[in-house]
Amino acid sequence: MGAARGERSKIRGVAGAGGAGSIPTAPGALPVVGHAITLLRDPWSFLRSLSSLESDLVRVRLGPLSMVAVCDPGLTHQVLSSDRVFDKGGPIYDAIRKMLGDNIFTVPHDVHRRQRRLVQPAFHPHRMPGYAAAMTSEVEAVIGRWADGTEIDVTQEMLRVTTRSFLAAMFSDSLAPALLDQTLDDFMTVARGLYRQMLWQAAPSWLPLPGGRRYRDARMRLRRTVTHIIAQRRSSGRQYDDLLASLLAARDDETTTDAGAQLNDEEIYNQIVVFFIAGSETTAGALAWALLLLSTHGEALAQVQEEVDRVVTDGTARYEQLSQLVVTARVLTEAMRLYPPGWMFTRTLAVDTELGGHSLRRGTNLIYSPYLLHHLDSQFAEPQRFDPDRWIEKTPKDRGSAYLPFGAGPRVCPGQGFAMTEATLALATMIRRWQPHVRADQPVRSVLAVAMRPVKFRMRVTARTNTTTPTPARSDDGGCPGRGGRDQP
Numbered sequence: 498m499g500a501a502r503g504e505r506s507k508i509r510g511v512a513g514a515g516g517a518g519s520i521p522t523a524p525g526a527l528p529v530v531g532h533a534i535t536l537l538r539d540p541w542s543f544l545r546s547l548s549s550l551e552s553d554l555v556r557v558r559l560g561p562l563s564m565v566a567v568c569d570p571g572l573t574h575q576v577l578s579s580d581r582v583f584d585k586g587g588p589i590y591d592a593i594r595k596m597l598g599d600n601i602f603t604v605p606h607d608v609h610r611r612q613r614r615l616v617q618p619a620f621h622p623h624r625m626p627g628y629a630a631a632m633t634s635e636v637e638a639v640i641g642r643w644a645d646g647t648e649i650d651v652t653q654e655m656l657r658v659t660t661r662s663f664l665a666a667m668f669s670d671s672l673a674p675a676l677l678d679q680t681l682d683d684f685m686t687v688a689r690g691l692y693r694q695m696l697w698q699a700a701p702s703w704l705p706l707p708g709g710r711r712y713r714d715a716r717m718r719l720r721r722t723v724t725h726i727i728a729q730r731r732s733s734g735r736q737y738d739d740l741l742a743s744l745l746a747a748r749d750d751e752t753t754t755d756a757g758a759q760l761n762d763e764e765i766y767n768q769i770v771v772f773f774i775a776g777s778e779t780t781a782g783a784l785a786w787a788l789l790l791l792s793t794h795g796e797a798l799a800q801v802q803e804e805v806d807r808v809v810t811d812g813t814a815r816y817e818q819l820s821q822l823v824v825t826a827r828v829l830t831e832a833m834r835l836y837p838p839g840w841m842f843t844r845t846l847a848v849d850t851e852l853g854g855h856s857l858r859r860g861t862n863l864i865y866s867p868y869l870l871h872h873l874d875s876q877f878a879e880p881q882r883f884d885p886d887r888w889i890e891k892t893p894k895d896r897g898s899a900y901l902p903f904g905a906g907p908r909v910c911p912g913q914g915f916a917m918t919e920a921t922l923a924l925a926t927m928i929r930r931w932q933p934h935v936r937a938d939q940p941v942r943s944v945l946a947v948a949m950r951p952v953k954f955r956m957r958v959t960a961r962t963n964t965t966t967p968t969p970a971r972s973d974d975g976g977c978p979g980r981g982g983r984d985q986p
């Protein structure tokens with residue numbers, strides 16, 4: 498980015514003069530609401546338009562909030578690696594904390610490291626085979642219900658896969674079957690409530706947060722269920738090998754007080770809720786986009802089918818086969834480039850600082866957007882094109898901060914391995930067993946929510962047999978069927 502950055506500094510002219518006023522404002526701000534309506538109406542075009550301003554930083558106004566969007570991978574790297582300076586905080590995180598309590602996702606830097614040390618072991622690679630076993634049986638259960646030749650609601654089905662897999666990996670068999678559906682429903686209600694409250698965050702703090710009875714009941718029931726399971730685990734001598742066991746066993750050697758060296762029940766509950774919210778819709782979104790892209794790109798589909806027919810011999814992809822599922826993984830990597838489930842995040846400046854030649858004041862709110870970075874044509878040839886082969890020569894690591902579906906730095910997603918394991922095994926199993934068909938005229942739109950995912954995306958599935966020679970679906974270089982839907986990239 499060096500040369501390009503130099504040119505941009507000249508455009509700004511006053512870089513380094515210490516004035517936040519030298520940062521250009523995105524065009525199209527309306528009185529009072531600023532860019533909020535444009536962002537809500539068509540977030541993807543809006544984010545792409547920011548990079549076309551040829552400035553590393555762009556000012557954006559969302560109602561009363563003035564924010565600075567970081568449009569350069571190098572500067573994004575700087576922001577994400579120094580969380581002491583570019584901390585979590587600001588109105589969105591405050592709203593999540595108000596609702597979910599302190600948890601690893603929202604806490605500021607000064608208390609984050611202890612939580613991270615206590616949570617990280619739950620995602621250690623040596624734990625993945627155990628989680629993968631739970632995931633594969635849930636994948637089998639969900640796709641085993643599909644009937645030959647029928648239509649499925651892809652997003653709902655993927656959500657079913659990821660939420661059920663999450664509960665199985667988190668609680669093993671501690672959730673009685675009768676309680677499982679209710680608990681799943683409660684988690685979903687709480688997640689939806691969180692999104693509503695995030696949108697509400699600009700309202701005055703004395704206004705009661707929206708929720709409603711259903712939300713409050715779900716929250717109370719969920720807390721009771723999880724607290725009960727934790728109490729049972731603490732009193733029984735039985736050994737478990739799940740996410741909850743790992744959270745209960747975690748000890749932080751760097752914390753000197755006995756109370757702080759372990760997660761207490763309240764902290765464990767808060768982490769579990771945030772894992773569910775951070776991990777379920779995101780992974781479901783990645784899977785839904787991957788299926789959508791494969792069903793409209795026959796050549797890529799044929800390559801994945803060739804791979805899974807060769808590797809997945811008994812019809813269900815297993816953990817031991819992951820290293821051979823390279824084409825499947827490339828498709829997911831590319832789907833998350835085009836449609837990163839976590840599409841925009843914020844940071845707040847903890848101190849006055851300098852970024853890209855601009856002096857920024859303490860309290861300034863910054864935006865970083867994986868979606869924006871993933872569509873920079875300086876980083877990706879034909880960025881709108883679905884091309885899994887672009888990952889043959891360059892791995893995600895080689896792309897540095899231009900490819901950040903899981904964030905980076907000390908706040909990088911701890912669930913990355915979990916999510917990739919789950920998504921790769923699920924996609925391989927689905928493609929091994931089912932042929933996807935989508936109507937070319939089906940309008941597909943993404944929804945503006947916690948995670949970017951398609952809505953109302955229906956797909957017909959037909960059973961594949963062991964010897965099926967893949968029939969490539971329509972192949973073109975566009976993105977989705979029905980391109981041009983309002984919210985579509």
Ligand code: HEM
Pocket residue numbers: 601602603613771772773775776777779780783837838839842843901902903904905907908909910911912913915916
């Ligand atoms: C495809 C799936 C996923 C995507 C795209 C994704 C994306 C991300 C991103 C971009 C961040 C960084 C946010 C920021 O910089 O503010 C993040 C953080 C986080 N993710 Fe994920 N995630 C996924 C799956 C998961 C799963 C499965 C879990 C847990 C089971 C999880 C738990 C978390 C947590 C706890 C954090 C906060 C980490 C911290 O602040 O230390 N994520 N995720």
